[in-house]
Amino acid sequence: MSSPIPDNELSRGALPKHIAIIMDGNGRWAKARGKARMFGHKAGVESVRKTVSAANRLGIQVLTLFAFSSENWRRPQEEVNLLMELFVTVLGREVKRLHKNGVRLRVIGDTSRFSRSLQEKIARAEDLTKNNTRLVLNVAANYGGQWDITQSVKKLAEQVACGELDPSTLTEGDIAVHLSTAGLPDVDLMIRTSGECRISNFILWQAAYAELYFTEEFWPDFNEKSLSNAIAWYINRERRFGCTGEQIQAMLETEN
Numbered sequence: 078m079s080s081p082i083p084d085n086e087l088s089r090g091a092l093p094k095h096i097a098i099i100m101d102g103n104g105r106w107a108k109a110r111g112k113a114r115m116f117g118h119k120a121g122v123e124s125v126r127k128t129v130s131a132a133n134r135l136g137i138q139v140l141t142l143f144a145f146s147s148e149n150w151r152r153p154q155e156e157v158n159l160l161m162e163l164f165v166t167v168l169g170r171e172v173k174r175l176h177k178n179g180v181r182l183r184v185i186g187d188t189s190r191f192s193r194s195l196q197e198k199i200a201r202a203e204d205l206t207k208n209n210t211r212l213v214l215n216v217a218a219n220y221g222g223q224w225d226i227t228q229s230v231k232k233l234a235e236q237v238a239c240g241e242l243d244p245s246t247l248t249e250g251d252i253a254v255h256l257s258t259a260g261l262p263d264v265d266l267m268i269r270t271s272g273e274c275r276i277s278n279f280i281l282w283q284a285a286y287a288e289l290y291f292t293e294e295f296w297p298d299f300n301e302k303s304l305s306n307a308i309a310w311y312i313n314r315e316r317r318f319g320c321t322g323e324q325i326q327a328m329l330e331t332e333n
């Protein structure tokens with residue numbers, strides 16, 4: 078018998094607890110306006126602000142935003158540098174407001190590749206907001222789903238090597254415990270803007286049963302209404318977790 082379906086996850090009409098967003102299309106948005114790609118990244122910051130505030134207002138528990146992937150280092154050096162600068166500026170500018178609004182900010186990803194000063198800024202922002210109890214905002218920076226699983230497996234391998242862990246007892250739960258999102262609910266709804274229908278090595282393990290929502294809108298055009306549309310679509314999905322539709326209906330009936 079496999080593990081039971083987690084509480085609450087079937088209830089139709091329930092809000093997603095965890096929303097993850099691949100914020101894509103900044104470059105094309107800028108190009109369509111005859112501007113440099115960076116203009117799109119800057120415009121995208123406004124969409125981040127709107128989305129975070131809407132998610133917080135709606136009572137979403139966790140929002141994970143893909144800001145910079147493990148693969149984005151492959152971009153022209155100038156774009157990478159400017160993106161890092163933008164990250165520093167936005168972090169400096171927004172942290173107080175996030176804190177005031179009860180948001181707990183976390184940066185997930187391999188931050189060791191960032192400059193010392195950016196790492197310090199991140200640590201200070203996480204520390205300032207660590208006791209906040211409203212929205213958990215994960216900013217995925219130098220993040221890759223494969224990196225996340227690998228770093229978890231490395232920790233387990235170390236435990237095996239020093240005799241603390243018996244490999245024959247390993248479970249999915251052991252892997253989850255060391256992921257960067259440990260302790261948070263899995264992703265219910267994953268959104269990608271800009272019309273691309275791929276995951277691009279975003280949060281892989283945690284999105285194993287996420288509903289995937291793709292919209293043609295470029296990220297700088299994404300706003301509160303776009304988020305509500307995605308949530309409205311999600312609410313009408315029938316999540317089955319491997320069961321049949323009939324089983325789900327029966328479970329919903331006993332729930333009500």
Ligand code: IPE
Pocket residue numbers: 100101102103104105106144145146149160271
């Ligand atoms: C997403 O927009 C932002 C980052 C990856 C940092 P893009 O920069 O990928 O925009 P497009 O896909 O080139 O339009």
Ligand code: IPE
Pocket residue numbers: 099100101102143144145146149273275277
């Ligand atoms: C994914 O977008 C990464 C972020 C949104 C930060 P990309 O634009 O980098 O993805 P690909 O390269 O088109 O798959």
Ligand code: MG
Pocket residue numbers: 101102103
């Ligand atoms: Mg892109």
